[in-house]
Structure formats: structure tokens, C-alpha cells
Amino acid sequence: MTAHVEQPYVYTQRELVEPDWTRFPGWRDVTPAQWEDAQWQRVNCVKNIKQLRDLMGDLLQERFYADLERDQAERATMSMLVPPQMMNTMVAATADPMPAAGADFTAAFYADPVRLYMLPVFSDRRTDWPSHPYATRDSLHEHDMWAVEGLTHRYPTKVLAEMIPTCAQYCGHCTRMDLVGNSTPQVAKLKLAGKPVDRYAAMLDYLQRTPQVRDVVVSGGDVANMPWKNLEAFLDQLLRVDNIRDIRLATKALMGLPQHWLQPDVVEGIERVAKTAHERGVSLAIHTHVNNSASVTPLVAKASRTMLEVGVRDVRNQGVLMRGVNDSADQLLDLCFALQDGAMITPYYFYMCDMIPFSEHWRVSLAEAQHLQHAIMGYLPGFATPRIVCDVPFVGKRWVHQVESYDRELGMSFWRKNYRTSIEAADTEAISRDYVYYDPIYSLPESGQQWWRSQGDHGADLEIAMARAAASRDAASRAADLLAVH
Numbered sequence: 001m002t003a004h005v006e007q008p009y010v011y012t013q014r015e016l017v018e019p020d021w022t023r024f025p026g027w028r029d030v031t032p033a034q035w036e037d038a039q040w041q042r043v044n045c046v047k048n049i050k051q052l053r054d055l056m057g058d059l060l061q062e063r064f065y066a067d068l069e070r071d072q073a074e075r076a077t078m079s080m081l082v083p084p085q086m087m088n089t090m091v092a093a094t095a096d097p098m099p100a101a102g103a104d105f106t107a108a109f110y111a112d113p114v115r116l117y118m119l120p121v122f123s124d125r126r127t128d129w130p131s132h133p134y135a136t137r138d139s140l141h142e143h144d145m146w147a148v149e150g151l152t153h154r155y156p157t158k159v160l161a162e163m164i165p166t167c168a169q170y171c172g173h174c175t176r177m178d179l180v181g182n183s184t185p186q187v188a189k190l191k192l193a194g195k196p197v198d199r200y201a202a203m204l205d206y207l208q209r210t211p212q213v214r215d216v217v218v219s220g221g222d223v224a225n226m227p228w229k230n231l232e233a234f235l236d237q238l239l240r241v242d243n244i245r246d247i248r249l250a251t252k253a254l255m256g257l258p259q260h261w262l263q264p265d266v267v268e269g270i271e272r273v274a275k276t277a278h279e280r281g282v283s284l285a286i287h288t289h290v291n292n293s294a295s296v297t298p299l300v301a302k303a304s305r306t307m308l309e310v311g312v313r314d315v316r317n318q319g320v321l322m323r324g325v326n327d328s329a330d331q332l333l334d335l336c337f338a339l340q341d342g343a344m345i346t347p348y349y350f351y352m353c354d355m356i357p358f359s360e361h362w363r364v365s366l367a368e369a370q371h372l373q374h375a376i377m378g379y380l381p382g383f384a385t386p387r388i389v390c391d392v393p394f395v396g397k398r399w400v401h402q403v404e405s406y407d408r409e410l411g412m413s414f415w416r417k418n419y420r421t422s423i424e425a426a427d428t429e430a431i432s433r434d435y436v437y438y439d440p441i442y443s444l445p446e447s448g449q450q451w452w453r454s455q456g457d458h459g460a461d462l463e464i465a466m467a468r469a470a471a472s473r474d475a476a477s478r479a480a481d482l483l484a485v486h
């Protein structure tokens with residue numbers, strides 16, 4: 001008999017629940033048939049404050065709207081677009097008892113993890129360092145690495161195809177805020193110049209003449225916003241490129257608008273594409289983006305299972321690690337088990353939030369990410385234990401424990417890579433150089449914060465920081481040498 005052993009995390013199998021949407025005054029009369037209709041979901045997305053008011057009735061206090069309005073004017077990098085499916089997972093009715101309208105509901109709404117990244121408000125953000133001095137619009141330099149318009153060639157064998165600059169939902173922390181969505185008062189978005197048909201043809205042409213590429217992430221935006229016939233036509237042609245062995249469809253809408261992926265024409269279309277992929281020995285997978293267990297409902301599970309039933313090889317999750325949303329081991333494990341047990345979605349990655357403007361309040365330090373990776377090990381099957389990764393500019397995804405050296409006082413981590421990106425063909429030092437990622441400054445000890453303040457508006461003296469990193473690495477290798485001798 002096994003003795004009961006207390007564990008830091010207690011696993012419980014939980015039944016998924018679709019929260020009751022009629023608890024919102026604006027949806028009191030919405031029927032299940034309407035709710036499950038993709039078109040109804042799209043038409044009833046919350047796109048502005050007036051629509052949020054109409055939905056909420058007397059639930060929310062006025063201060064929330066003022067906070068949201070100020071954020072939209074002064075901070076937001078993404079415009080507002082929240083499908084009913086996602087709104088309905090905020091302050092879910094399953095959180096019994098439902099908070100009373102007014103102060104209680106407003107407090108619960110402020111604290112809600114899905115609200116925190118889908119409807120950010122001004123008071124959420126840092127006032128000391130709203131942006132890191134090295135935050136940039138296209139922080140991963142995806143645009144710089146376009147082989148043809150919209151096709152990022154960063155890794156040796158993999159490309160990212162940005163098919164469309166829109167999504168079924170807009171996330172406040174979107175790393176592609178440079179390109180995706182409508183312009184906001186703070187951010188005039190980059191516009192794709194070519195016609196979609198010409199861009200897709202150029203992408204396919206590049207893939208045909210670049211046989212070292214074997215893997216395409218077909219993304220956006222969100223492919224759920226492409227007319228199905230256009231997406232299927234592109235996939236059909238992609239499947240004819242002999243060197244392409246892996247195709248991953250990127251769609252947060254599998255969670256945000258599962259109704260889209262349950263439409264008969266889409267299901268039948270996926271089945272056709274999956275059959276062709278199978279015949280040609282190509283692995284077709286769907287990658288989605290779920291950040292909190294509250295988002296995993298029976299409809300999300302139904303969409304995921306349907307995709308698997310019609311031949312998609314795997315549905316995987318790539319979440320983003322964000323403070324208040326999922327920055328505890330319990331929240332991460334609750335989410336992973338909801339995905340794995342309930343929806344047959346494989347937990348795959350959690351990214352550290354990228355260094356885009358006004359994202360500091362969401363970002364966690366590398367040390368915190370390393371701690372979380374440690375804390376979630378051993379509970380899930382190995383194949384479903386997500387890796388927490390840092391997407392280092394000019395490098396790519398690195399597991400958080402792969403850091404070369406780490407100055408915790410200044411919040412700088414240094415990384416190396418083992419390949420050249422498409423823009424480094426002539427760069428002889430690309431694979432011997434250190435690349436830097438920065439912790440949020442407010443998370444540093446006071447001495448580190450003071451150092452950053454002393455650098456003024458133009459950021460830090462990187463030379464000094466790099467020298468410190470080199471010195472600490474030398475010290476580490478000297479210590480290793482000494483240990484080896486003894």
C-alpha cells in the first residue's frame with residue numbers, strides 16, 4: 001500500500017465547464033444555438049467600451065471604463081477585440097458564489113487572469129518602467145528576416161509564414177504588435193504591401209528553391225481569419241513542395257473562437273488537407289495559444305478533439321508566461337492538466353513575454369521562469385511537460401536553463417546560438433557572440449534599478465554589461481577548472 005505523500009501541487013481531475021453566458025446582462029437571451037454559431041460570435045465580439053458597457057449592464061463600476069479608456073489612448077499596442085467565448089471565461093459563473101454587481105464584481109474583474117491580458121487597463125501597467133529601455137516594436141526582428149514579404153526565415157530549417165495581419169481576437173501582449181491588428185493611438189501598424197495572392201505565390205516560390213527548409217508555421221495573425229478556401233488552396237500547394245515535412249497551423253481561435261473550427265466546411269476542409277498530408281508523409285499539426293485554465297471549456301475541447309478525429313496529428317499549446325495570468329506553478333499545472341486531460345491538447349511551450357513596449361507589468365524575470373520550470377517538472381508525462389523558453393532577439397527560442405551567464409543585479413542574461421539567421425550569411429561572429437535578454441527592471445535589486453536609472457533615457461552601456469558577463473563567465477570557467485584539478 002502506498003502511503004499518502006504530501007506534494008507541493010495536488011493533482012485533481014477536473015471536469016471542464018462552459019460558464020453560463022446569460023449571467024451577463026447583454027447576453028441574457030442568447031440561445032445555445034446562437035452561442036455555438038461562429039458568425040454570431042464574430043458579430044458580437046467586444047470591440048469598444050460602449051459594447052463592453054452594453055454587455056455588462058450594472059456589473060462593472062465606472063472606474064473600470066475610465067481606466068480602460070485611458071489605456072486605449074496612452075498605452076495599448078493592440079486594439080480591443082474579445083470574442084464572447086473569451087469574455088465568458090472572465091469571472092466565470094462557476095466561481096461560486098458569483099460576485100455581486102458593483103464593487104465586488106469590479107474587483108473580481110480587475111483580478112481576472114484572462115481580463116488581465118485581453119482587456120488591459122492603465123492601472124495594470126507599471127508607472128516606473130512602463131517599457132524596458134530596449135523594448136522595440138518588432139522585438140524578435142521577424143520583419144528584418146523576411147525572405148519574401150511575410151515569410152520569416154530565422155532558423156536553418158524552419159520558416160514562419162505570416163499569412164494575414166488580423167486575428168479573431170487581439171491579445172494585449174501580442175509579440176507581433178508591429179504588424180497585427182488595427183492601429184492604436186500609440187502604434188501605427190505596419191501594412192503588408194503585396195496582394196495576398198502574390199505574397200503567397202512568392203512564399204511558395206521561396207520554399208521551392210530553398211530545399212533546406214522542411215518546416216512551415218502557417219500563421220498570422222490567426223489563420224482562422226483566412227477564408228477557408230484561400231487557406232486550403234495555400235496548404236494544397238505547400239503539400240506539393242517536396243522538402244516540406246512539417247506544417248503547423250497557428251490559431252489562437254481554437255480556444256478564443258472554437259466555433260470557427262467546428263463549422264462543417266472547415267472540419268471537412270481540414271479532413272481533406274489532413275488526408276493529403278498523411279498520403280504524402282507530412283505531419284500536420286495545430287498550434288494554439290492558451291494562457292489560463294479558465295479558457296479550456298468543453299467547446300474548446302470539442303474543437304480540439306474534432307481536429308484530431310479528422311486527421312490532424314497533434315494539437316499543441318504555446319502559451320505566454322505572464323504575471324497575474326499564469327505565473328505560479330499551480331496555475332501552469334492546472335492549465336496543462338486541463339489541456340491534456342480535458343482537451344487532448346499537448347502542453348508544448350510557455351514563452352517568456354517578449355520585450356515589446358508597455359509590457360513590463362506582464363514580464364517575469366529569467367530567474368522566476370527558471371524557478372517555474374523547475375516547479376512544474378515531474379507532474380506531467382515527459383512528452384507533455386512544457387518547456388519554458390526565452391525567445392532571445394537574433395537567436396530564437398532557448399530553454400530558460402540554457403543561459404550562458406546571467407547578471408541578476410542588472411537583469412541581463414547572455415545567450416549563444418549554433419546557427420546563423422538568414423541575415424547573417426556574412427557575419428563571422430554570429431555564432432560566437434553573446435546575445436542579451438533583459439529582466440524587467442522593477443524585479444531587480446535596488447542597486448540594479450539604480451544602475452538603470454543612472455543610464456538615462458537612452459538605455460544602458462552595453463559594453464560595460466557585456467564585460468561584466470564575460471568576467472563572470474571567466475570566473476565560472478576558472479572555478480570549473482579548479483574543481484576538475486581537485
Ligand code: SF4
Pocket residue numbers: 166167169170171173174175176180220221222252253289
Ligand atoms: S492571437 Fe496571436 S497574433 Fe493574434 S493578437 Fe493574439 S498573440 Fe497576437
